[in-house]
Amino acid sequence: MLFRPNPASGVPIYLQLMEQVKHAVETGALRPGEQLPGIRRLSEKLVINPNTVAKAYRELEHEGIVELRQGAGAFVAAGVGTQAQAEKFRGATAIVAAALKRLRAHGLTDEEIRRLLEAALTDVSGKGKAND
Amino acid sequence: MLWHKAWIDTRWRFLIGLVVLVGLAIENVFYFSSAQTLNLGAVPGAAGWLADQLREIAHLSQSFGGYIWVQFVRQNLAQPWIILAALLGAEGLVSGRRGGLFTLSLPVSRSRLCAVRVATDLAELALLALVPMGIVSVVAPAVGHAYALADALVYGIGVFLGGAVFYALALWLSTVFNDRWRPIVISLAVAAGLIFCRNLTPALSAFSPVSVMAGESYFRTGEPAWAGLLAWPLVSAGLIFAAVRSIQARDF
Amino acid sequence: MTESNLIETTGLSKRYPDVIALDGLELAVPVGSIYGLLGRNGAGKTTAIKILMGMVHPTGGSARVFGLPANEAAAGVAIRQRTGFVNDERSLYDYMTVAEMIAFTASFFPRWRSDMAKRYVQSLDLPESRVVRALSRGTRTKLALLLAFCRGADLLILDEATSGLDPAAADEVLQALVAHVAGDGATVFFSSHQIGEIEQIADQVAIIDRGRSVLAGGLDELRGAYRRIELVFDGDAPAAVFRGPGVARVERQGRVLTVLASSNAAGLLEEGRSFGPVSVEARPVTLKEIFLDIVSRER
Numbered sequence: 001m002l003f004r005p006n007p008a009s010g011v012p013i014y015l016q017l018m019e020q021v022k023h024a025v026e027t028g029a030l031r032p033g034e035q036l037p038g039i040r041r042l043s044e045k046l047v048i049n050p051n052t053v054a055k056a057y058r059e060l061e062h063e064g065i066v067e068l069r070q071g072a073g074a075f076v077a078a079g080v081g082t083q084a085q086a087e088k089f090r091g092a093t094a095i096v097a098a099a100l101k102r103l104r105a106h107g108l109t110d111e112e113i114r115r116l117l118e119a120a121l122t123d124v125s126g127k128g129k130a131n132d
Numbered sequence: 133m134l135w136h137k138a139w140i141d142t143r144w145r146f147l148i149g150l151v152v153l154v155g156l157a158i159e160n161v162f163y164f165s166s167a168q169t170l171n172l173g174a175v176p177g178a179a180g181w182l183a184d185q186l187r188e189i190a191h192l193s194q195s196f197g198g199y200i201w202v203q204f205v206r207q208n209l210a211q212p213w214i215i216l217a218a219l220l221g222a223e224g225l226v227s228g229r230r231g232g233l234f235t236l237s238l239p240v241s242r243s244r245l246c247a248v249r250v251a252t253d254l255a256e257l258a259l260l261a262l263v264p265m266g267i268v269s270v271v272a273p274a275v276g277h278a279y280a281l282a283d284a285l286v287y288g289i290g291v292f293l294g295g296a297v298f299y300a301l302a303l304w305l306s307t308v309f310n311d312r313w314r315p316i317v318i319s320l321a322v323a324a325g326l327i328f329c330r331n332l333t334p335a336l337s338a339f340s341p342v343s344v345m346a347g348e349s350y351f352r353t354g355e356p357a358w359a360g361l362l363a364w365p366l367v368s369a370g371l372i373f374a375a376v377r378s379i380q381a382r383d384f
Numbered sequence: 385m386t387e388s389n390l391i392e393t394t395g396l397s398k399r400y401p402d403v404i405a406l407d408g409l410e411l412a413v414p415v416g417s418i419y420g421l422l423g424r425n426g427a428g429k430t431t432a433i434k435i436l437m438g439m440v441h442p443t444g445g446s447a448r449v450f451g452l453p454a455n456e457a458a459a460g461v462a463i464r465q466r467t468g469f470v471n472d473e474r475s476l477y478d479y480m481t482v483a484e485m486i487a488f489t490a491s492f493f494p495r496w497r498s499d500m501a502k503r504y505v506q507s508l509d510l511p512e513s514r515v516v517r518a519l520s521r522g523t524r525t526k527l528a529l530l531l532a533f534c535r536g537a538d539l540l541i542l543d544e545a546t547s548g549l550d551p552a553a554a555d556e557v558l559q560a561l562v563a564h565v566a567g568d569g570a571t572v573f574f575s576s577h578q579i580g581e582i583e584q585i586a587d588q589v590a591i592i593d594r595g596r597s598v599l600a601g602g603l604d605e606l607r608g609a610y611r612r613i614e615l616v617f618d619g620d621a622p623a624a625v626f627r628g629p630g631v632a633r634v635e636r637q638g639r640v641l642t643v644l645a646s647s648n649a650a651g652l653l654e655e656g657r658s659f660g661p662v663s664v665e666a667r668p669v670t671l672k673e674i675f676l677d678i679v680s681r682e683r
């Protein structure tokens with residue numbers, strides 16, 4: 001369920017790893033209380049720096065998604081992936097569907113929409129396009 | 133396991149050399165009776181340097197001791213021994229190729245690497261001089277003659293102490309040149325030159341390493357050439373020291 | 385002694401009669417890091433590594449490993465006692481078998497781990513009785529790795545560890561390296577001209593060009609700081625001059641103005657907006673782009 005990050009993407013590997021863990025939690029592949037792979041095993045499997053795995057786990061703990069238990073490893077925190085989360089994502093899915101409908105009606109192709117979204121997401125200041 | 137490796141790196145040269153020299157020793161001893169009859173027929177009345185040489189050889193070959201000295205010690209032992217010494221020395225201390233970089237990555241100082249190698253080479257060269265001489269002494273009774281072991285050892289030591297300079301020269305040259313052939317060729321050329329000079333002007337060459345090797349002084353006067361036996365090892369040590377310094381300063 | 389930097393070079397220089405291999409190299413490798421030295425062929429990577437291993441004598445500056453001067457004979461022995469080295473040429477003794485090489489190397493290291501050696505022979509699939517001369521480059525590399533790993537070293541120095549290897553073999557090498565570090569915690573200093581593997585496993589990186597370090601720092605920090613800002617204009621892009629710091633390069637092509645920002649991306653983005661473009665985009669920059677920008681800039 002955790003696959004090799006893309007080192008050439010420009011996005012730090014630890015962030016990619018965090019995203020993968022969060023995605024796994026959202027889809028239910030990882031449930032609260034379940035253990036994440038050990039740092040050593042994961043770094044071996046994905047062929048990445050063990051410090052990077054450690055960093056990702058620390059940041060996930062910081063965000064409350066994961067619990068690091070001394071000597072035992074990393075575990076998905078309780079209360080993550082709960083009903084509230086699922087609701088949040090259901091609401092978000094609806095917003096996205098509506099926006100897509102409007103953009104398509106505006107005459108944009110799916111490729112153009114994808115580029116727009118990518119550009120907006122990687123914008124440093126997060127304010128979106130310049131002329132709005 | 134540095135010693136083990138030094139042995140592995142030189143053992144074939146050593147063993148083949150030993151077999152050849154011991155073979156020559158045995159062959160020379162058993163050839164004595166034939167040599168006697170042969171040399172008696174040499175040119176008795178001709179003049180010239182070559183004729184003088186042949187006469188001397190014929191004269192010396194009358195006795196077993198003289199024969200051994202002129203045929204074996206001075207020639208059939210000393211000359212192949214010089215070749216072996218040059219080959220061993222030209223092998224070099226740290227090879228730029230063939231794993232040299234791996235050797236240098238070991239937690240051993242360059243001076244220790246060199247010391248082990250030189251010690252192994254010198255031990256082998258000493259044996260290559262002493263063992264064939266010892267064999268002469270052991271086998272001589274088989275042809276009805278005696279050859280004192282003490283004499284054999286004196287000559288053996290002389291070959292080693294006098295001839296080590298050719299090993300040291302080849303060794304030092306191996307740090308000057310990158311290939312293996314120039315050190316060998318130059319060292320052998322020097323040896324050949326010295327042998328030639330010795331034969332041409334025996335009086336002037338008394339001090340030459342080839343004379344010390346051959347134990348000229350000991351044979352003719354019973355007195356070892358103390359000065360030469362002291363000086364040439366010192367020259368060898370100097371050349372070896374220079375070679376080691378060169379290795380220490382080198383970039384690999 | 386505790387040193388926060390396991391390897392430190394200050395103004396390290398190496399001049400040969402016809403070429404300057406190193407020209408004041410500054411490096412600081414922290415303990416516990418996987419440090420990637422990136423540079424073109426001939427940039428000075430191998431020279432720097434050989435100086436650290438005591439094989440080459442510097443002509444200027446200093447290099448210290450474990451706080452000891454790499455250029456002194458006795459210190460060099462102490463350094464090599466704690467360092468595992470895989471060199472570019474995979475120099476080994478051709479006539480020895482795999483098993484003999486292991487036994488030979490083991491004899492120099494009191495901390496040799498024979499249990500680990502046995503495991504690696506299995507996992508790396510090394511033919512114990514085959515002569516080194518008969519091994520493929522990939523197998524030689526794995527043997528060299530084993531010899532470096534099993535000596536209980538605190539530092540591993542690898543010079544182009546994956547060069548000449550097919551992608552599968554290269555991946556195995558990286559995997560073995562990462563597994564070893566995860567289990568044994570050694571510091572790794574490796575040089576490469578393959579950007580991909582540095583991006584994959586390094587947490588610290590330095591770019592060396594023409595004998596000097598032109599960039600050094602944490603890889604994640606670099607990725608966080610660098611941005612490529614693209615401004616598209618209605619007409620021709622203006623010959624804009626950016627006042628803010630952090631501009632690595634500015635390119636104008638037709639209606640597009642591209643800025644490579646090495647820092648202060650947010651500030652430069654604001655400045656870019658002030659020139660009135662129709663579209664503004666900022667995206668992350670890969671290490672490859674940073675590297676190519678740097679080595680072409682140096683010309």
